[in-house]
Amino acid sequence: MLPPDQRDRxxxxxxxxxxPLNIGAVARAMANFGFEQLGVVAPYAEHWxxxxxxxxxxxxxxxxxESATLAEAVAACTLVVGTGSLTYxxxxxxxxxxxxxxxxxxxxxxxxxxxxxVFGPEKHGLTREDLSYCHVLVEIPTDARQPSMNxxxxxxxxxxxxxxxxxxxxxxxxHPGSTAPSGSLERLAGLIEETMTAAEYSPATMQAANRHDLxxxxxxxxxxxxxxRRAMGFFRRVLRRLLxxxx
Amino acid sequence: MLPPDQRDRxxxxxxxxxxPLNIGAVARAMANFGFEQLGVVAPYAEHWxxxxxxxxxxxxxxxxxESATLAEAVAACTLVVGTGSLTYxxxxxxxxxxxxxxxxxxxxxxxxxxxxxVFGPEKHGLTREDLSYCHVLVEIPTDARQPSMNxxxxxxxxxxxxxxxxxxxxxxxxHPGSTAPSGSLERLAGLIEETMTAAEYSPATMQAANRHDLxxxxxxxxxxxxxxRRAMGFFRRVLRRLLxxxx
Numbered sequence: 288m289l290p291p292d293q294r295d296r297x298x299x300x301x302x303x304x305x306x307p308l309n310i311g312a313v314a315r316a317m318a319n320f321g322f323e324q325l326g327v328v329a330p331y332a333e334h335w336x337x338x339x340x341x342x343x344x345x346x347x348x349x350x351x352x353e354s355a356t357l358a359e360a361v362a363a364c365t366l367v368v369g370t371g372s373l374t375y376x377x378x379x380x381x382x383x384x385x386x387x388x389x390x391x392x393x394x395x396x397x398x399x400x401x402x403x404x405v406f407g408p409e410k411h412g413l414t415r416e417d418l419s420y421c422h423v424l425v426e427i428p429t430d431a432r433q434p435s436m437n438x439x440x441x442x443x444x445x446x447x448x449x450x451x452x453x454x455x456x457x458x459x460x461x462h463p464g465s466t467a468p469s470g471s472l473e474r475l476a477g478l479i480e481e482t483m484t485a486a487e488y489s490p491a492t493m494q495a496a497n498r499h500d501l502x503x504x505x506x507x508x509x510x511x512x513x514x515x516r517r518a519m520g521f522f523r524r525v526l527r528r529l530l531x532x533x534x
Numbered sequence: 535m536l537p538p539d540q541r542d543r544x545x546x547x548x549x550x551x552x553x554p555l556n557i558g559a560v561a562r563a564m565a566n567f568g569f570e571q572l573g574v575v576a577p578y579a580e581h582w583x584x585x586x587x588x589x590x591x592x593x594x595x596x597x598x599x600e601s602a603t604l605a606e607a608v609a610a611c612t613l614v615v616g617t618g619s620l621t622y623x624x625x626x627x628x629x630x631x632x633x634x635x636x637x638x639x640x641x642x643x644x645x646x647x648x649x650x651x652v653f654g655p656e657k658h659g660l661t662r663e664d665l666s667y668c669h670v671l672v673e674i675p676t677d678a679r680q681p682s683m684n685x686x687x688x689x690x691x692x693x694x695x696x697x698x699x700x701x702x703x704x705x706x707x708x709h710p711g712s713t714a715p716s717g718s719l720e721r722l723a724g725l726i727e728e729t730m731t732a733a734e735y736s737p738a739t740m741q742a743a744n745r746h747d748l749x750x751x752x753x754x755x756x757x758x759x760x761x762x763r764r765a766m767g768f769f770r771r772v773l774r775r776l777l778x779x780x781x
Contacts, residue, residue, distance in 0.1 A: 288675060308555075316687055321677035345680065386698050428535060428698055430568035433592065440563055440690035443683070447691045451633050451675055 288321065289454050293396045297449065300326040300360045302417055303408045304438065310338035310348070312439025313406070318345040319443070320450040325351040326360040326403075357405065357420050362470030365400035366392075367506075369421035370445060371412040379415075379503055382424045385448050391423065392449060394458035400466060404445060409438050419502040420469060466511040475515055476501050478522045485529040535568065536701050540643045544696065547573040547607045549664055550655045551685065557585035557595070559686025560653070565592040566690070567697040572598040573607040573650075604652065604667050609717030612647035613639075614753075616668035617692060618659040626662075626750055629671045632695050638670065639696060641705035647713060651692060656685050666749040667716060713758040722762055723748050725769045732776035 304310045354360045361367045407413035551557045586595045601607045608614045654660035
């Protein structure tokens, strides 16, 4: 099993879960495999209340953190792993089959990183925007005739794999994570976006698409905390100059 | 993933499942990982009907076989694997942690065997008698503070492990299975029991305990079909003589 100091550096994040039974099932699987850090993004208030007050609900539900956006929920994480079935879309990030996830997590834990395992809503899974916060997508190998898993069961399978196989695994020499926490990358992206605007780099209609691509790019570059700080300093300077020139 | 001819030689057997949602969840996990053979032992009639008629129930539920006893349900199987948490009792069979089950199943499939994966009722799991039909027990490694898993989630985790890891695994050189189907071992056990009675081997009060030990012994001996036939012939002969002497 995973040593406690690594277990505590894994956040399970549920984006807008709908069914209280599923929320309870995810929490139970977490307790079964020794994980305690649950984050919930924009839950349906009533269902969330119901899940937390259910008889026999694991204690970790009471301690779960709630946030309005996925960006907030994963701000402290250096490796964000999205889950879901990729049957109907092409991934914009590296895809790792679940049985090969262990070396990636082992490497991230070895260098002191913090991992988020993100699950989408029951009906349609994570959106393209949600996925843009992910360094890597993990796919559970399922039968093509019935690829889509129940949320509680998918969580149980992922957490089993992580708990059992990460500790035995050699860290992957190169992997899709980044040592800069997700929150720093978001601040850098914001600054670059301001710079784009100030430089009139592209029309306003392109702003959302640019932001999306930028988010993916920054995660693909594997920037560490030092890189991120330097890039911030550089873009702050550029931005100040651009704004001075204009005034 | 497991090749289809091996997938079709794995039976999932539920003993007296109670919650229709759990039955549906097990069926769904089976469909996710490509398994189709479901057997149900002594189900609660109403809950079983409800599970089968649920909206979106996988087709394999309609084709599930129903039997009155576990002995019947696993009669054709050469390796019967019991599941459950062993926190409160000592196992009478070899225990294999789930992450080490693959080589055992690979060996059994390689020699043409048929495997049953048996799950007990939600509340208390498999009884000691149920377990006496099992060649081996599999244990999912869970946290000591919350060892007991939900039925649907336990099934998902087991089936994931079997589907993903068995095909890649080297068959175990020696493993706890037997090439004689469970039904033949039961017939042999019945004959030995008759012989015990005819020979006045032990008092009638010991009969249940003897039967239990005999069942465990026959599974531990790893008898193949040929051994079993010879033993049957031998005990038939002994029994006939014993009964002749008496008359």
